[in-house]
Amino acid sequence: MPDVTGSSPVIVDAGEMRRVAFLGGIYSNYLALERALALARERCVDAVFALGDFGAFGPHPDRSVEILREAGVFAIQGNYEESLASGADDCHCGYTDPRDDHFARISYDYTRDNTAAEHQRWMGTLPGHIRLRIGGRRALLCHGSPRTINEFLWRSMTPDPFIRRLLRDHDTDLVVCTHTGLHWSRFLEPGRGVVNCGALGRPANDGRRDVWFAVVEAEGEGVRCDFVPVAYDSERLAREMEDEGLPPEFSTTIRTGYWTTCLEILPARERALGRH
């Protein structure tokens, strides 16, 4: 797969750090975002990075963007930000099934109509990638994969030889990504591998209401990755989603911890873990 964004991605160098937090898709879950930032501060991280898809799925998309901007979070574009900033008519999520597309359309139209023009302009200023060093290891932050903004890197579909190729082709030790909404990591050797930091926007299709982010810190020759569960007022979020007229399928996911949409894109192994 090529980089199909059609332009060379802007890459920012964020320098060297010891311990950092990575936030995956926020999907307008501003309540979980507030809790995650508090948890990251408790862990004394050097910086927080948000890897895109700030809107979608949840209510009041401006609230998450305002929290991110006020907190000084380093942000890159996800496919949502790229689409909103460029005036695209869909989210370019990469779905292939009509039902998935139907819900993606509702989600994108709501987010676009409720995101301030100034925030959409700001999204257009964000880089596509960030490079930094964690201890002695080079990390490349991206939304989907280093080569394509909407490529899904699922645990069960990202084999070790492919990870080796990504690291080699993109001159890095560590790829940090999101886009799938499910967190996982795999290291081929200390400090060399992939961290998918999951999503703050909705639960991990595991029957728990918690959402997740990742903290990566230097440890010996490599790095250590901890996934941090975030408990938040999910009932309040679900009610606000209903008040905003978002589909009941979305609030059901928030309340049950199981995905009800985006199901067809799930690989066999990840699909088997959910209820639907």
Add this chain to the structure above:
Amino acid sequence: MSATGAAAAGEHPEAPLFALDVLWFHVAGSLCNLECRHCFVSASPTNHRFGMLDLATVKRHLRDAEHLGVKEYYFTGGEPFLNPEILPILEAALGQGPVSVLTNGLLIRSGTARALRRLWDGSPYSLDVRISVDGWDAASNDPIRGEGSFERILAGVRHLAAAGLNPVITVTEACQGAASSAGRARFLDFLREIGLPKPRLKVMPLLRLGAETGRTRAYAAWENLRGRTLSRDEAAALGCSSGRIVTSEGVSVCPILVDSPEARMGSSLEETLRPFRLSHSACYTCHAEGLSCRT
């Protein structure tokens, strides 16, 4: 959007190979235990044009694929479960990446389903069993796939479900109405009824090749990509920009064109890491109808 695969006036465009992400194995050759009336490679019990791939051959190409960082493996035929080494072959592939196997399901009896479940349990990667069916009942399916095939396909599906595996059901547009939203909904209900609580469905357009040319028609003269220019996005959507297939006769560009001599690109994967000219009429279907062979 930058253009790629630009064609000179009157020529067919080329699809670049962006990366070898997907490797197919024509593991059963052209041998099949059905003789479907729409089969674009005319697989049948008597078609021996392509031979089966043995475990040693598959392993040799898997080693090359590992070096190239291939992301997914697919096994097709003919009918893959006619290959006596299919289970060790799938096990070898699952050792280094996710696997899809495309089958008619007739040979998936309870023992085979349990063996597939063991392969699933033994790998961190996904195993997708893709079963083809062409109707909601025998009356719609059997005229296409053969007398009595519907019940035998369903038996395979049920054996997989009993083993805790959730196959992807593939249906072609030979099943009237399957591509419409009402048709999809009907199919999903049907799959729930036969014991798949989380149904997975893939609807494929028809390819006017092989047996299908006798059932409906061959490609018309205008169905080709001559003179077209493909954008980078359009080229990236084509299977040939990220995949290749190993057959008994060498490595070809894609599973659709195994019968076409011009689609044969070399004897090793390395020899096929180059652009492919989209001169076949079937390339028109992939482009115009957005056909993707991937699961």
